[in-house]
Amino acid sequence: MRRLPVLAGLVLVVLAGGAAWALIPGRLPASAIAAEGAGDAARGEQVFWAGGCASCHASPGGEATKLGGGEPLVTPFGTFHAPNISPDRESGIGAWTLADFANAMQRGVAPEGAPLYPAFPYTSYARMSAGDVADLHAYLLTLPPVGGAAPPNDLRFPFNIRRGVAVWQKVFLDSDPVVALPADAPDEVRRGRYLVEGPGHCGECHTPRGFGGAGAPDHDRWLAGGPAPDGKGRIPNITPGGPIGKWSQDEIAEYLATGFTPDFDSVGGSMAEVQKNLSHLPRADLEAIAAYLKAVPPIASSESGS
Incomplete structure (x- = not known):
């Protein structure tokens, strides 16, 4: 009978370990990240327009290349504020490495390890090539720095529990194509x-x-x-x-x-x-x-x- 408490304890340890794993956002393997400095800013400008970065991160009515944060996105879950992604080193991404940027873009993980809300469409950006991510990073670093951080998100419970997003990512983040094309597709x-x-x-x-x-x-x-x-x-x-x-x-x-x-x-x-x-x-x-x-x-x- 003494084995029952031991088995129960082991089960709890396994469950706790599984829960802890689920709350840790996954990062890209080093092999999936381009070499630091490998990005081409001229190519990155085309990625910038394809991704519509200015639509969320530029001030309304302002220059598309000044990315200090745009209009709030009001949703049934609460209000999201797009962050400053200008090359400002204090308020933006100027201090981020390419690996920091790639993990945010394709895994929804901030440099300090916090999971990002999927209002930022990293579930789509997960399908981008490492080269395009590097090119976009190189282009963003050529843009004007903009000081000032965007306001914090204002979300309802339980959506304001950011760690829960890591569980969401384990379920929904997928880099495979959505539409399977035939082998002879043009x-x-x-x-x-x-x-x-x-x-x-x-x-x-x-x-x-x-x-x-x-x-x-x-x-x-x-x-x-x-x-x-x-x-x-x-x-x-x-x-x-x-x-x-x-x-x-x-x-x-x-x-x-x-x-x-x-x-x-x-x-x-x-x-x-x-x-x-x-x-x-x-x-x-x-x-x-x-x-x-x-x-x-x-x-x-x-x-x-x-």
Whole structure:
């Protein structure tokens, strides 16, 4: 009978160890991080526009390259404030190493080890190449330093318990592609998949989320539309089964380049800022995005109009 307390104690130790492991954010292996200083700032500028960094991190109405933090994101979980990612060494990322930056971008881990909230779309950036992450880091370090830290997040309980995010990461953080392409898929479509699923993080808004909105994007309804992150309105379905299904590849690319639809309407809402960023990309990348959107599985729009 004396073995029972011992076994019970061992079980508790194992459970406690498992819980502790779940609360420790995972970091990238050194082999997945480019060499320090290997990034190219000129290439990084294109990654910057593809990722839409200015949309969240630049002051409203200010210069896109002054990244001291943007408008608050008000959500059902509370209010998030995008941090200062300028090269300021005190308030921004100027003192971060490339490894610090890569782990924040692709694992959602701050340099001091705290897990980052997935309002920052590292679940998409996890699919980026080490080279693109290094290039983006190099470009950001060329931008003007901006002093002053962003306000702290103001979140409801239990979402304000940051350590719980590490458990969320263990469940939902995945670097594999969402859409499996055939072996003979054109390079253009593969490039589009990379841009949409990775730096472009289109699925973060255009895909509904599981577990009542608290989970990661629902890959079974990838790009099929869903509630806007701020809870106001809906983001449209951009699969071939949605409203743009009748658009040609060239028409989609032209919309991304100019903001005009085939019906001569113009981009509006939150997409206006996204389109502004994407307009900086080479036409070949816009065509690649369009080719991928034509290749994803079609999903019929729901009755709510997404």
